[in-house]
Amino acid sequence: MAQQLPLDELSTVIARIQGMLLTEEKVTTAVRLLAQAAKESVPGTIGAGVSLLDSRGRRTSSGYTDKIVEQADAAQYEHGEGPCLTAWAAEEPVLVEDVQSDQRWPEWRNAVRLLPIHSVVSAPLLAGKEAIGALKLYAATPHTYDASSLNLLQLFAAPAATLLSHVQASEAPKKMTEGLQSSLHSRDVVNRACGVLMERLGVPHTAALQQLMKQAREERTTLQNVSESVLAGTPASGD
Known part of the structure; x- marks a missing residue:
């Protein structure tokens, strides 16, 4: 007992x-x-x-x-x-x-x-x-x-x-804040990468975003990873 x-x-x-x-x-x-x-x-x-x-x-x-x-x-x-x-x-x-x-x-x-x-x-x-x-x-x-x-x-x-x-x-709330920060960071990275492609390829924002999405699908990775590669100086596929 x-x-x-x-x-x-x-x-x-x-x-x-x-x-x-x-x-x-x-x-x-x-x-x-x-x-x-x-x-x-x-x-x-x-x-x-x-x-x-x-x-x-x-x-x-x-x-x-x-x-x-x-x-x-x-x-x-x-x-x-x-x-x-x-x-x-x-x-x-x-x-x-x-x-x-x-x-x-x-x-x-x-x-x-x-x-x-x-x-x-x-x-x-x-x-x-x-x-x-x-x-x-x-x-x-x-x-x-x-x-x-x-x-x-x-x-x-x-x-x-x-x-x-x-x-x-x-x-x-901590997890929600972390999730929001991550989301905002990802969006910022993608938008900046789109800006790079717009200037590099002379295309509008929509076309630049489609280019990033196409490359992400082909490489089986995330849109953020492709965007980070573009920002790091790696040419986007199709250049």
Whole structure:
């Protein structure tokens, strides 16, 4: 049976997580640090991780501590069932004392029967009224986790959800800004390259742009790469 950590030790662990996450700019790195701290704090755990949505809106395992977590999670995503997905969807913690005797997710149970996973505990990451993912722990022996493990994991999940939502929110405008800057830079490079061809070939802007696009297709590269070559002094094809 898992044992509850003393209050002062638990407070230290939570403070450690908060400090790590608040100083990290990337969600994946922050999650990895969180998962490692959770793994080290719950006896018998062989792997920990977080399920989140990726940039394409797909469920994915982030910051997992061990390969076994990725394998067990992949089976959940493939079959659309499992303890972590249930915790996420139902917004309630899930405890699995013995994977092989638990009847709730037959397809997932069959998919992981050869993996050294026999006990699972998972808690939803609730940020306000939204569940943004789930934190989970895997153990190699049955009955590794109990109610105290579940309570402990929930204590991890609460601040983790708040902090992860903040990190994600702060990353969003940064990514949008980076994307906008990249787009503006690309457009500027193409326009400058068009100007070079207009002067060199005596053609209008539309014809110069078509020339760049034609060369990009022939060379199977991007319009920006061709434009950069023109600006660097490399003759455009057809000169």
